[in-house]
Amino acid sequence: MTDAITLDDLNRLDDAGFVSALGGVFEHAPWVVEAAASGRPYASLADLHAALCAAIRGAPVERRLALVRGHPDLAGKAARAGDLTDESTAEQASAGLDRLTDAEFQRFHELNAAYHARFGFPFIVCVRRHGKESILRRFARRLDNTPEAELATALEEVLRIGALRLDQKVTAADRLPVVGRLSTHVLDTHRGRPAEGVAVELFELWGEERRPVARGMTNADGRTDAPLIAGRPLPIARYELRFDLAGYFAGLEVPLADPPFLDVVPIRFAIAEPEGHYHVPLLATPWGYTTYRGS
Amino acid sequence: MTDAITLDDLNRLDDAGFVSALGGVFEHAPWVVEAAASGRPYASLADLHAALCAAIRGAPVERRLALVRGHPDLAGKAARAGDLTDESTAEQASAGLDRLTDAEFQRFHELNAAYHARFGFPFIVCVRRHGKESILRRFARRLDNTPEAELATALEEVLRIGALRLDQKVTAADRLPVVGRLSTHVLDTHRGRPAEGVAVELFELWGEERRPVARGMTNADGRTDAPLIAGRPLPIARYELRFDLAGYFAGLEVPLADPPFLDVVPIRFAIAEPEGHYHVPLLATPWGYTTYRGS
Amino acid sequence: MTDAITLDDLNRLDDAGFVSALGGVFEHAPWVVEAAASGRPYASLADLHAALCAAIRGAPVERRLALVRGHPDLAGKAARAGDLTDESTAEQASAGLDRLTDAEFQRFHELNAAYHARFGFPFIVCVRRHGKESILRRFARRLDNTPEAELATALEEVLRIGALRLDQKVTAADRLPVVGRLSTHVLDTHRGRPAEGVAVELFELWGEERRPVARGMTNADGRTDAPLIAGRPLPIARYELRFDLAGYFAGLEVPLADPPFLDVVPIRFAIAEPEGHYHVPLLATPWGYTTYRGS
Amino acid sequence: MTDAITLDDLNRLDDAGFVSALGGVFEHAPWVVEAAASGRPYASLADLHAALCAAIRGAPVERRLALVRGHPDLAGKAARAGDLTDESTAEQASAGLDRLTDAEFQRFHELNAAYHARFGFPFIVCVRRHGKESILRRFARRLDNTPEAELATALEEVLRIGALRLDQKVTAADRLPVVGRLSTHVLDTHRGRPAEGVAVELFELWGEERRPVARGMTNADGRTDAPLIAGRPLPIARYELRFDLAGYFAGLEVPLADPPFLDVVPIRFAIAEPEGHYHVPLLATPWGYTTYRGS
Structure with missing residues (x-):
């Protein structure tokens, strides 16, 4: 785990430092944190989190799509090759996705393929909130969504992942309701x-x-x-x-x-x-x- | 299972028929049934059972010892070779002794050897009253008995086996308290x-x-x-x-x-x-x- | 309690005997039993009971109204004066209506008066199915019924009373589902x-x-x-x-x-x-x- | 309830002030508090309490007897006449002893008389630890004690009463284990x-x-x-x-x-x-x- 930083320190950093400190909160999408830099100082972690959510929800659809597309497949080739960000690696391990049997890996492979074919972006779920069985069950269910509903669902999961990473990275008087x-x-x-x-x-x-x-x-x-x-x-x-x-x-x-x-x-x-x-x-x-x- | 016979019919048979009908109740020991033949007619299964118990308990020690020695080893070579009486085969199967792993078979083999060495007769237990784990636990425990206590225990088990076989074989107004x-x-x-x-x-x-x-x-x-x-x-x-x-x-x-x-x-x-x-x-x-x- | 009679004996009686034997089943209404006499022999108590119910349900409205009017008030003056049929006396006592406090008696008196004023017939309930509190609660509730609904409710209670009396009076292979x-x-x-x-x-x-x-x-x-x-x-x-x-x-x-x-x-x-x-x-x-x- | 005083203030008072401040803790027995005055300053309420207990336990038997004799009868004439200390009045009321029926008062009267006759001192119990039924039950039981055992029991109760009063009167960082x-x-x-x-x-x-x-x-x-x-x-x-x-x-x-x-x-x-x-x-x-x- 990376070292935690206090909210006070975050409020005092220059913009580049702020973006760098919260770099991994939203996978391959520094623009989310950049958009929230100008709102500082934040009185609470909840306020900072709200600003990040607002930046995502207010972005044009292409940007939101790109944000979703920046995520790796679950238990996909990148995971097997060790090509994930540190955060993703730790998260996927927490649900046991790094210790799949061949049959399970094959099942994820098929679901990933079907999901990509239907939606054109990778399946995103906040894996720290699920055991392996729950991830597979949801994966199969979400294939039945409409593309619009599924994009909204994927962004909600992106926000959940970000909230958890933020709560671990930043020390403040308050904590996010993520535990x-x-x-x-x-x-x-x-x-x-x-x-x-x-x-x-x-x-x-x-x-x-x-x-x-x-x-x-x-x-x-x-x-x-x-x-x-x-x-x-x-x-x-x-x-x-x-x-x-x-x-x-x-x-x-x-x-x-x-x-x-x-x-x-x-x-x-x-x-x-x-x-x-x-x-x-x-x-x-x-x-x-x-x-x-x-x- | 052999066909059942009524107590009335048992009471009416000649002595040879009576001994033959109850042949398998006490393994290789027709003398027990012979001793009870003259007490007929019996008013109840409980009375017949009591007469059989009395015959065993009143027999000289050599006869009791021979009775015990007439029993097969549990999960022993005879069992593997299919050399048991029908009753013993069915009983040992009921506790799963016919489906032992090699390790379990080996464990029985060792216990049988230690038991024979100590007491000079085979280990007898009413297997229908036990699961496999319980048999092994008791087997190990009984090795600590004195020879006198163990012979008494073995005879009690012989009587339990006999009571169960009698209850299955004979139809009467009463049943033995064995279920x-x-x-x-x-x-x-x-x-x-x-x-x-x-x-x-x-x-x-x-x-x-x-x-x-x-x-x-x-x-x-x-x-x-x-x-x-x-x-x-x-x-x-x-x-x-x-x-x-x-x-x-x-x-x-x-x-x-x-x-x-x-x-x-x-x-x-x-x-x-x-x-x-x-x-x-x-x-x-x-x-x-x-x-x-x-x- | 009057002596019980068997269904067989009921089936064999002449019509007058039959009516007399079941006299008290429906209060002051021998015509119900008379109507069922010709259907004999009845194979079961359930059949006899069904015939009695059919007689009541098929009767003209005036007759049904008269049947209801033939019942005494609950905890009314007749009860205090000892003027009830034996059956009614025992039933009212079972719910403790013979041991009312003055305040309770007054409450029954008021409810009886309001009920008579609204419906023109006495309040009927199968008292053996209720404790005192339950009777008072239902009495108050039923005052809100329409006259048609209340007449139907009253007749249902008459049938319940009759079923109970029948079940006590007649011994048969079957019993009515009243206990x-x-x-x-x-x-x-x-x-x-x-x-x-x-x-x-x-x-x-x-x-x-x-x-x-x-x-x-x-x-x-x-x-x-x-x-x-x-x-x-x-x-x-x-x-x-x-x-x-x-x-x-x-x-x-x-x-x-x-x-x-x-x-x-x-x-x-x-x-x-x-x-x-x-x-x-x-x-x-x-x-x-x-x-x-x-x- | 009298106003509370802090342990610090108690430690700083002169001896007369100290005795006066803790006057009511042991009924009519200022000598107990006097004996503890010289031990000040006390670091905790527990230490002060221990000093008071030691003073009582170390006193000659006549003094201990006098301490016990200084207590009023439970639900006795003094209580009816309003002649008790404030503390005793409040305590006896807590158990409902100020609202006895005549029969209960009579029962207390008889027990008090029997107890006095047997032991020569009044029955003492820490009434805040008991409901009325429990007091009566213990009263009757303690009549069976030997005089020596009963004097010891009475002193234990005096200490319990004192501990409770002390805990209410004195504010300190610790509390006595009396609640x-x-x-x-x-x-x-x-x-x-x-x-x-x-x-x-x-x-x-x-x-x-x-x-x-x-x-x-x-x-x-x-x-x-x-x-x-x-x-x-x-x-x-x-x-x-x-x-x-x-x-x-x-x-x-x-x-x-x-x-x-x-x-x-x-x-x-x-x-x-x-x-x-x-x-x-x-x-x-x-x-x-x-x-x-x-x-």
Whole structure:
């Protein structure tokens, strides 16, 4: 990750420095940042972001089209050849697009070809907001859009990508509403207190495959010390949370069946709002449990 | 399975016929059945069973030892060569012992060797009461027994095997307490009624591998038309029940997230009492659920 | 209650006997039963009931109006004077209309007067399907009906009253769908088994007043030996179920707080479908519980 | 309530001022505060409190006895005559001891007489930690103590009273661990989000009588803006929390039965740890709910 810069410093740079500092926010399109330079000083990151959005939305259609065309294909040849910008490389890796099987790579290849043929520009999606399955699902769906609707959709995704990059690059008193949070909480309803010392693991699911995302141990309040995911968008994907319930109760010498009725409890759920707050608690005894989307 | 015979008919047979009819109940040990022939007529299957148990328990130690020695090794050479009695073949298959990987076969081979060396007789367990993992776990544990305790344990298992075979072979007004029951029930607490039309699948777990056991669809009362397992012992094992919750709620046009927060809900639990009644219900909305060992 | 008669015997009686046997089914209106006499023999109670309904629905409007007018006022002067038919007396008592406070009596008096003034016939409702609050609520609502709609509503209630009386009076292979069922079940999720020995009480609520309806003790399966209400319609009303949870767990020597976090657990719910099946279970530990409309 | 004073100011007062400022902390026993004056300056409220406790614990038995004897009877003649210190008056009122029925007054009178006869000093309990029922229960139980154990118990209560008074009177960077917290949270598991706009009421229960304690409305996070009780000990007592569930769901136009299956949901629970954190949430649909001691 490039070093962050403060909003104050950005406000004080000359125009060339400003454009250079925010260079990568909009892929191959320095004109967007140039257009926002004269509006400085910005009182907040939100104001700066609004100015960048206005520059894009107010540009002539050819320019907007060119902006879209400046993006690389997802999981395309450029990605395989290592020809992407640093930002694109990191983003595509975040969704696992750098570790595709041959069949998946072929699927992306076909979708990219069909999409280009229909719209004449590359498929753009803010990959940090999606797991691999979600990207493929949306890719296929968006092929059904009209060209006008799809150009608008593509620009919205460009703005989302820019907002995330801006939020990472610039330190300010405010943050853009681009991050979500996933947390958990284990209540021991056998003993009527928070369950301390429950090993928790989070996986992202790809089909039946599980990719580790986070792990932790519940503290005296029954929570992990840090949220399972925070400070970034929650990728739209299916997840499995695993709680080592039998390990916890065995440690307390609560009598269990042999083998224990409940051992490692899996909770499968999906995230659909990358900027949302998901709280997925477990209320448990050795003989039953409750889970739900909490707050 | 051999044809069943009624208790009345058994009571009326001559001694040779009686011994022949119950031939396979105790492996290579017709003397057990012979000893019970003179006690006829038996008023119930339980009485007949008690007489057979008494014959074994009252026999001199050499005879009991011979009875135990008459059993084949579990997953041993005889099994691979197809040299078992029909009953043993079917029983070992029920626990998947006929489909071992080479590593598993090797593990059984080592345990059999260690067991023979220690006790001088083959390891006997009522395999219909266990999944593969449970058999291996018990096999290792029983190696720690004293020879006296282990002979008693082995005879108990012989009696369990015999009780199950007797219960299958003989039709009577009563049944032996050798079977369990596993059932489920889905309540839609979003709409306050039984959930009709939920696809349910039951798997036995071997490590992370899933072996299909039963599948069904919930009816108007939220239950499957038949129990998931009934009429036989419930193998001691870990299980996963899967409920297609999103499919159910989508069919009712209940608004769901995209992807749905809960889709196929997995419940993992273990059975520890083969003759028990396990009821594992699901109380669910699109946003949360409760499960427990019910009745 | 008058003695029951079998459908077979009804089929064999002469017409006068038949009319006499079913005399009280439709209040002061022997013509309904007379009309159905010639259709005998009836193969089922449902068929007999259908014939009685057809007789009423096919009668000229004056006759239907007369049928309605033959009913007594609810909680009216006749009731106070003891001038009702036996059936009406028992029915009005079932809803507590024989134990009204003066204010309630006054309220009924006013509603009766307003209703007579508007429709020219007495207010009829099948009181066995309602608690006192529900009767008063419906009484007030039905004053807003048009006269035509209200006559139809009144006749539907006459048919409901008749169906209930018929179902009580006649024994047949089938029963009319006029009864409901309320049951409960207590699961001890602390220990993973049915909770045996939980004292359960059911009250009907009038405002904050509680009128005892049923009481029982859970058995080895966690259920009361008999349903809390069965064999009759479930009165539309608010209820409170009380479970002596602390008494149960104290008896098992489960450690409890002093005083226990949960002691007698009250569940308040309402019944809206008198012919429905309501199952209201409790899943409990000393520290929490779940309840829901089950099946 | 008397005005608070800062710890800094207390540290700077002369001895007479110090004793006067903390005059009421130990009833009629200025010597306790005098003994602690020389230890100033105190770095924290905890240190000051420890010095006061040490003064009491180190005093000769006659002085400790005199300290205990300086307390008024609970709900005694002095209370009726208005002869108590301000602190005692406020404390006794907090538990409702100023509004006793004649029967309750008589019960206190008898217990006071029996206690005096047995121990020779008045019954002392930190009433802010108890509801009326809890005081009576403990009163009766403590009559069974030996005189030595009871004097120790009485002094512990004196220290608890003093700690609470000190915590209220003195403002410092730290607070004494003398307060608890009771909170709630409503989750709408029908829609998978916090339930906003649920009216919540908290009552303390005396027998079947309900005394209002707090009321509120859930906010966008499903919580009341302030805890139901905070900043003071939680009286050991039985409570009822009431949630207007039908009002909430009706406002969202969720289809409900008529009358609704669940209307105002009562949760009855008891508090046993006055300095604890009790969280009593409700997870609800129109057809069922879950509650538990949370955190």
